[in-house]
Amino acid sequence: MHYILWALVAALLLFLVRRSLKNQNRRNLPPGPRGWPIVGNLPQVAGEGQIWRLLTKWKYEYGPVTYLNLCGQDIIVINSRPAALEILERRSAMYSDRPRFIVSEYLGSELAMPFTRYTKAWQNMRRATHEVLHSQAASQYHPVQTEEAIILVQNLLFDQSSTLREKLNASAATMLSVIYGRKSVNSSFLPSMHIGKPAVTISEAPDKLLITSDILQSLANIGHRFTSSVYPGSYLVDAFPILDYLPKFLAKWKREAVRDRRLMGEAFQSYYEEALRNDVNRGSLVARLEDTTLGSGLTYEERWWVTGVVSVAALETTSTTLAYFIFAMTLYPRVQRRAHEELDRVIGRTQNPMFSDLQNLPYIRAVVKEILRWNPPLPVVVPRIALEDDWYENYYIPKGTAILENLWGMNYDKEVYGPDVDEFRPERFLLETEKGEYELKPEVENEDGHNSYGFGRRKCVGKHVADNALLIGICTILWAVNIEPVECKIDLARNTLDTVNPIPDFQCKFTPRFEGLESFLQHLRDNFEYFKQNKD
Incomplete structure (x- = not known):
């Protein structure tokens, strides 16, 4: 009997020592x-x-x-x-797992890869998306990204019926072609995509998730619904989990989250199944998940959530970054002039920029790096x-x-980027040559130069495709367009309870940089259509 007593005493002492050490360690918190x-x-x-x-x-x-x-x-x-x-x-x-966010769980975080816990399901999702988005695979999307850049310039210059945000959303649709198997948002595919049930109207769900027949706007709305759900302090239930025991009729947040999960699932399933019916070339992520072992580790529901969530992430980050680029050009005309000079010297005005030109355009590449440093689309990420x-x-x-x-x-680390971190200055990534031209600093030639894609196993899986889309898009805009500010009040400090960087409220105007641009752009569009039809 005394052996049992001594064992209990030893266990109690061990417990007290461990607790004492832990309390002592807590004194060393940052x-x-x-x-x-x-x-x-x-x-x-x-x-x-x-x-x-x-x-x-x-x-x-x-x-x-x-x-x-x-x-x-x-x-x-x-x-x-x-x-x-x-x-x-x-x-x-x-450090690859996620903490628990209760509202996010009700929204479906176990199916949404950026929010999913570090499980076998997450690993299968990550593996599937990496197969079509890794650095070697990214080059196969150059043609459609070049076409999307031409379409964006056309819309910026000549489309008076759409807002700037709508035009930028459309330009970010390259990823949708990778995922759902069509070449362009203007190809008649996306407008036909709709969920079978009537869309939720604003009156039915004020300030909440809105799903309509417009896939681009719906994806953007879904993204904000998720990112706002993990914003620190957004929901009391995350601070006081006991509130999760409240029944639905006493917890409005729970009713709304359950409803929005259903709406998101219906939308993602509809996009997925329509892609299966229409992707005749079977080259999309959707088709590969169905036709190969790539999707063997995923349930059918996980497959359409993977494709939907990757679309959401790509759309929101690309369009936000392009918006900040245009905003920067209105604030820093000096940068725009230097970019125009480089483009005129390297490419001229008789041909459009191609991916093969980018290596010879260090200033343009520095502009893209500086945009992602100066105003990253996700300034903080899911913990x-x-x-x-x-x-x-x-x-x-x-x-x-x-x-x-x-x-x-x-x-915005002043020790790394200098005391002028608030300024938009691409030169921080460049060295000036004896000829007065620029080249990228060796340490950023093959590196990001910023931290906006994150770190470790949770690093942005689509960074290579996203970088390419931004490079060719920004390069084509600068080659074709003058961006000028419009006198108006600019709201630079928009508050948001969201982890996505809010786009400032500003106005600008776009004008062609040279004569004959409209007919030249249309000629390029016609050539794209001709090659696509003959390829099909």
Whole structure:
């Protein structure tokens, strides 16, 4: 009997020692702003629009690794690239899972790859998308990306019926051709895509998810519904999980999330099945998921969610980045003039830019890098979670800590990019030659030069296709168009309870850079159509 007693005493002592060591370790948490009792830093971040600016402010007060507490949930904010590389890249096995977001779960996060926990299902989703989006595969989409760039320029110059955002959304549809198997948003495929049931109207769901027959707008709405659901402090239930036990009739957020999951699923299934019927060449991601072993690890529902969510991510990030590029050109005419000079010298005005020209256009490539640094489409990303107790330098990271990547803070690091980080200055990536021309700095020649695609196993899977779309799109716009500001009040500080960077409210006008451009662009379009018809 005394052996049992001694065993119990030993177990109790071990428990007390471990708890003492853990409490002692917690004294080594990274520094951060003082919080309130019980709720911690929740009052400071809840309702804070563009939280990445607040996190960056704290970076300079408390250091590149900052500690927060939201109602007992430990959060460590990573604000520096060295910390991100060490924690999220070199220790990726320990930091690839997601914390629990209750509203996101009701929306279907287990099926939405960027939000899915680090499971076998996530690995199967990632593998399937990587097969069609990796760096070697990305080159096969050059022709359709070149065509989309021509279409975008035509729309910017001559389409008076659409808003700038609608034009940019349409230009981001290259990814839809990769996923759903058609060449262009203007090819009659997308307008025909609709869900079988009547669309939700604004009156039926004010300020909530809106699904219509317009696939581009519907995908954008779905993206914002998901990213807003994981914004820190958006929903009390994430801070106080006991609220999840409330029945639906007492929890409006739960009723809305269940309804929106159904609507998203119906939309994704409709797009998927219509692509199966219409992709005669069987070259899309949809067809490959059905025709090969690529989709063997996924259920039928997971397949149409994978294709839908990848479309959402590509559409939102590409159109947002293009919008900030146009905005930058209205603010920095000097950059636009230098880009025009490079394009006239390397390409001239008798032929349109091609992917083969990009290597000889270092200034244009620096413009794209600077856009992604200056205003990344996702300034903060969905948090990771620490699977084990860990240490970074002298700081303690408890198991279960949410790890938040502040990409904005990394892109605005004055020690890396200089004191003028608020300015749009592509020259920060360039060296000037003896001839007065530019070349990319060796350290960014084959690297991003920014942090906007994230780190580790959760890094943006479509970065190569996205980079190519931005390069040829921006290059073609600058080759063909003068972008001029329109005198108006510009709203630069739009608040948003969303992890997507809100596009500023601005106006501009587009004019052709040379005579005969309209007929030249139409000639290019006709050639594209001719080659497609003969290929089919």
